[in-house]
Amino acid sequence: xxxxxxxxxxxxxxxxxxxxxxxxxxxxxxxxxxxxxxxxxxxxxxxxxxxxxxxxxxxxxxxxxxxxxxxxxxxxxxxxxxxxxxxxxxxxxxxxxxxxxxxxxxxxxxxxxxxxxxxxxxxxxxxxxxxxxxxxxxxxxxxxxxxxxxxxxxxxxxxxxxxxxxxxxxxxxxxxxxxxxxxxxxxxxxxxxxxxxxxxxxxxxxxxxxxxxxxxxxxxxxxxxxxxxxxxxxxxxxxxxxxxxxxxxxxxxxxxxxxxxxxxxxxxxxxxxxxxxxxxxxxxxxxxxxxxxxxxxxxxxxxxxxxxxxxxxxxxxxxxxxxxxxxxxxxxxxxxxxxxxxxxxxxxxxxxxxxxxxxxxxxxxxxxxxxxxxxxxxxxxxxxxxxxxxxxxxxxxxxxxxxxxxxxxxxxxxxxxxxxxxxxxxxxxxxxxxxxxxxxxxxxxxxxxxxxxxxxxxxxxxxxxxxxxxxxxxxxxxxxxxxxxxxxxxxxxxxxxxxxxxxxxxxxxxxxxxxxxxxxxxxxxxxxxxxxxxxxxxxxxxxxxxxxxxxxxxxxxxxxxxxxxxxxxxxxxxxxxxxxxxxxxxxxxxxxxxx
Amino acid sequence: xxxxxxxxxxxxxxxxxxxxxxxxxxxxxxxxxxxxxxxxxxxxxxxxxxxxxxxxxxxxxxxxxxxxxxxxxxxxxxxxxxxxxxxxxxxxxxxxxxxxxxxxxxxxxxxxxxxxxxxxxxxxxxxxxxxxxxxxxxxxxxxxxxxxxxxxxxxxxxxxxxxxxxxxxxxxxxxxxxxxxxxxxxxxxxx
Numbered sequence: 001x002x003x004x005x006x007x008x009x010x011x012x013x014x015x016x017x018x019x020x021x022x023x024x025x026x027x028x029x030x031x032x033x034x035x036x037x038x039x040x041x042x043x044x045x046x047x048x049x050x051x052x053x054x055x056x057x058x059x060x061x062x063x064x065x066x067x068x069x070x071x072x073x074x075x076x077x078x079x080x081x082x083x084x085x086x087x088x089x090x091x092x093x094x095x096x097x098x099x100x101x102x103x104x105x106x107x108x109x110x111x112x113x114x115x116x117x118x119x120x121x122x123x124x125x126x127x128x129x130x131x132x133x134x135x136x137x138x139x140x141x142x143x144x145x146x147x148x149x150x151x152x153x154x155x156x157x158x159x160x161x162x163x164x165x166x167x168x169x170x171x172x173x174x175x176x177x178x179x180x181x182x183x184x185x186x187x188x189x190x191x192x193x194x195x196x197x198x199x200x201x202x203x204x205x206x207x208x209x210x211x212x213x214x215x216x217x218x219x220x221x222x223x224x225x226x227x228x229x230x231x232x233x234x235x236x237x238x239x240x241x242x243x244x245x246x247x248x249x250x251x252x253x254x255x256x257x258x259x260x261x262x263x264x265x266x267x268x269x270x271x272x273x274x275x276x277x278x279x280x281x282x283x284x285x286x287x288x289x290x291x292x293x294x295x296x297x298x299x300x301x302x303x304x305x306x307x308x309x310x311x312x313x314x315x316x317x318x319x320x321x322x323x324x325x326x327x328x329x330x331x332x333x334x335x336x337x338x339x340x341x342x343x344x345x346x347x348x349x350x351x352x353x354x355x356x357x358x359x360x361x362x363x364x365x366x367x368x369x370x371x372x373x374x375x376x377x378x379x380x381x382x383x384x385x386x387x388x389x390x391x392x393x394x395x396x397x398x399x400x401x402x403x404x405x406x407x408x409x410x411x412x413x414x415x416x417x418x419x420x421x422x423x424x425x426x427x428x429x430x431x432x433x434x435x436x437x438x439x440x441x442x443x444x445x446x447x448x449x450x451x452x453x454x455x456x457x458x459x460x461x462x463x464x465x466x467x468x469x470x471x472x473x474x475x476x477x478x479x480x481x482x483x484x485x486x487x488x489x490x491x492x493x494x495x496x497x498x499x500x501x502x503x504x505x506x507x508x509x510x511x512x513x514x515x516x517x518x519x520x521x522x523x524x525x526x527x528x529x530x531x532x533x534x535x536x537x538x539x540x541x542x543x544x545x546x547x548x549x550x551x552x553x554x555x556x557x558x559x560x561x562x563x564x565x566x567x568x569x570x571x572x573x574x575x576x577x578x579x580x581x582x583x584x585x586x587x588x589x590x591x592x593x594x595x
Numbered sequence: 596x597x598x599x600x601x602x603x604x605x606x607x608x609x610x611x612x613x614x615x616x617x618x619x620x621x622x623x624x625x626x627x628x629x630x631x632x633x634x635x636x637x638x639x640x641x642x643x644x645x646x647x648x649x650x651x652x653x654x655x656x657x658x659x660x661x662x663x664x665x666x667x668x669x670x671x672x673x674x675x676x677x678x679x680x681x682x683x684x685x686x687x688x689x690x691x692x693x694x695x696x697x698x699x700x701x702x703x704x705x706x707x708x709x710x711x712x713x714x715x716x717x718x719x720x721x722x723x724x725x726x727x728x729x730x731x732x733x734x735x736x737x738x739x740x741x742x743x744x745x746x747x748x749x750x751x752x753x754x755x756x757x758x759x760x761x762x763x764x765x766x767x768x769x770x771x772x773x774x775x776x777x778x779x780x781x782x783x784x785x786x
Binding site for chain 2 (some may be wrong): 008009017041120121144171172176178179180239248251252253255297321322323326334335336337338339340341342344345346347348349350351352377380383385550553555557558559569
């Protein structure tokens with residue numbers, strides 16, 4: 001969660017991350033409404049809007065599809081709108097996106113896709129320029145924070161002038177890098193109001209055929225316009241080699257090849273064909289330096305039959321960096337590395353001390369059970385010592401995967417598995433999976449891990465937390481009754497830190513030959529700060545060195561000299577797990593006055 | 596003003612204040628009149644994993660990432676994390692490290708051993724300045740300000756004036772914690 005005000009450099013200049021710059025640009029462009037579902041690296045866009053720019057009505061949606069649909073509706077009403085999501089979020093929102101492209105924009109529509117090359121915190125590295133092209137929408141690619149701000153403002157204009165949604169394609173290094181941004185005031189634009197227009201907004205086949213023709217013409221018009229626009233530019237230099245690049249890759253090229261002729265593409269769909277043709281005529285050879293897929297390379301080479309190179313020398317997988325780009329453009333000129341890398345133990349992320357998920361995974365592990373997993377902090381249940389998660393596909397898939405396993409091999413065939421899914425992910429896209437289980441007669445167990453927070457992305461509210469993005473109170477979604485209404489007969493709520501009850505519940509539900517839901521309910525440690533600094537203590541006299549406490553995988557407990565050593569700094573005051581697992585009472589804690 | 600670019604990598608483990616330290620350095624360099632870029636990765640790093648931030652400042656900065664073999668300074672909030680980034684050091688660069696050891700989970704469970712970092716650093720002869728920053732922070736009554744102590748320790752090596760550091764801390768740190776952070780920074784300058 002962001003808690004800081006934006007840094008002021010001097011009058012009219014701010015030090016902003018790409019995400020903060022998007023928020024700023026949206027505000028300056030007179031945006032009225034914004035909706036998103038959190039996802040790294042996009043989350044701070046809506047958080048910044050909520051904290052800094054109250055003129056924009058901003059909200060979290062249950063998922064990206066809903067976020068974009070609500071934004072579309074607001075655009076129909078004549079409001080300027082922004083919707084933000086991580087790259088895989090755009091898959092969820094793809095259904096409205098593809099048809100919204102036909103419908104177009106009344107109030108400007110800017111959709112932010114934050115791609116994650118290198119997969120710093122994602123399950124794939126899809127390049128959403130391919131999505132934007134398939135949807136036939138405008139794609140803008142900023143290379144730093146200044147451009148992120150500028151392109152949101154320009155994007156709103158393009159969206160309204162050309163009647164199209166605009167996809168702002170960011171990447172992790174643009175979202176989470178900070179640089180100085182020149183800013184301006186907000187331009188107030190009235191909401192133009194809703195007028196019914198069924199030819200424009202009801203894509204029944206007869207209408208949609210006409211709409212598609214308009215889209216095709218729109219792309220031609222935009223391409224011609226784009227060749228004249230400052231979004232794309234030629235930076236003349238050494239004519240022997242011309243580099244075509246976009247996004248953050250442009251910055252790496254400038255770093256390692258300051259002498260090169262460069263065509264910087266800012267609008268990557270539709271492409272500025274006239275400008276590209278001009279550039280090809282200026283240089284002898286062409287090299288494409290782009291992160292991810294050979295998107296520019298394939299399109300430009302196939303149109304002009306140019307013998308350029310690109311992915312032959314620039315990696316397709318992972319992130320680019322100045323090192324990688326230097327190696328590709330100027331092989332053999334890498335900076336000398338004086339100190340060699342040492343093989344050191346890795347430091348992967350772990351569940352926080354006091355994390356409510358720890359109790360659930362400890363019990364699964366103890367019962368030699370495991371889970372089909374989902375997307376969230378609890379994906380960390382796969383790590384030792386728990387080793388209690390075996391699959392992850394996408395948001396909500398834990399439930400479908402468990403059902404499918406039952407169809408293929410039966411309950412006996414998959415052994416002791418439950419579907420483990422956080423409450424926010426369940427609301428995002430797990431509910432339909434549960435309805436499918438009921439409908440199609442599945443008998444497995446779904447464990448909804450309700451920590452009352454969308455935690456992995458830094459702690460955001462969702463429909464189960466009782467708060468909105470702006471801090472206003474909201475109704476609390478009743479998960480128990482929701483599951484019952486779906487048709488689940490057996491719904492149990494358990495505190496995952498009550499290990500006895502947790503284990504008993506898991507045992508019972510794993511044995512049950514009917515569909516059941518276990519809701520493990522305990523708030524995330526990020527939800528509150530305990531007043532009292534109480535920590536567990538270890539009595540080495542009583543300790544029998546059984547290492548049971550080490551099976552918790554708690555960052556506050558380390559093994560030293562044959563006994564557990566508890567870090568008073570890390571131990572979470574409201575957690576009592578180690579005290580419960582010690583069979584000889586060697587770990588204790590003053591729990592009075594805790595609740 | 597130094598004409599060339601200054602490259603700094605600040606690294607540590609989740610929750611140590613690595614990102615706040617880089618925020619302050621960035622703001623200070625900006626107040627000094629430099630063009631500044633910094634890059635970091637959020638997300639998984641928040642759960643006690645490795646955290647790093649690249650800060651670059653100079654006349655004109657393009658790449659937000661430091662290139663291997665070009666870092667003037669590595670500021671490590673934790674010993675092993677500093678050594679992890681050693682290949683990024685420029686000839687003549689150095690590590691300034693907190694003398695703190697934080698065990699990763701594999702070490703805690705006994706699956707791996709915490710390496711003898713001092714010996715590994717000596718073995719290669721990597722210039723490394725170890726600082727008892729945790730001790731200093733605890734003396735100040737607040738282990739959380741260890742990041743400011745370390746920032747204070749590198750301040751004399753940065754082409755940034757005292758007043759711009761102060762201004763940066765005022766800008767970046769929440770008001771109620773300002774006094775403690777300024778004191779920690781001043782203490783670090785003496786180390």
